[in-house]
Amino acid sequence: MDGLELASFQIISAVGAARSSIIEAMQLARQRKFTEAYQKIDEANQFLSDGHKEHVKLIQQEADGDQVPFSLLFMHAEDQFMTTYSLRDVAYEMIALWKEMK
Amino acid sequence: MDGLELASFQIISAVGAARSSIIEAMQLARQRKFTEAYQKIDEANQFLSDGHKEHVKLIQQEADGDQVPFSLLFMHAEDQFMTTYSLRDVAYEMIALWKEMK
């Protein structure tokens, strides 16, 4: 397994865990368990931060002139990373809405 | 049209239909038409599943060692695929919120 493939799997794994935590957070919010919901978001942020490290390492590598080759797997990892990041922002808003309906 | 271009258009077409169904579902939820909203989400899931087949085929091809070349069109197709998938998850939560306000 080359470096890019390894980075892809590390991102997919971290981001998959983040996504699960976010989905759980939204379900906890539905049940008005807000403290637990925010804990799940904190968990998600930790996982996203793990994924972000790999992402930044590669962006840096390319900026240093060392071209990163195209890989569909890595592209997919990045798509998961960015959509999950966005889902986290949406989850904050969702929790706020559920709180308001308390 | 080569295979990758064809796959891109198939994904864009399937995912575009899914996106429309999801947007409609959220509008139906606003009108408290929840049965119809869930039907639209079911429709969207069917379209997403069509797009997913093309996506998996290419991921598989790359995993088998047959490199998939970079194509901006295909990258765009994948971006649409992943953001629409995520929008579907958000739509479920949106419908739950509207139901609660019934």
Added chain:
Amino acid sequence: MDGLELASFQIISAVGAARSSIIEAMQLARQRKFTEAYQKIDEANQFLSDGHKEHVKLIQQEADGDQVPFSLLFMHAEDQFMTTYSLRDVAYEMIALWKEMK
């Protein structure tokens, strides 16, 4: 800086501004400032439209047979573009929910 790198930074800059406006719009909606919230969405749409021009130019270039090379930075710009576009759609729904709870 080559053309693709420049386009990437232009997209990232436009989309980053759009994202900030969308986040602000959702926060204004929480405070029931709906007119201001929609103004922020209008602002976001303007920024997204700037990003879209660069995006379309490159898609067009590839369609004309002039291959766009892979760049991680550009891939990241496109990911930001597509997730922010989707976040805008979600923001409309969020504002509608907050209005209903007025």
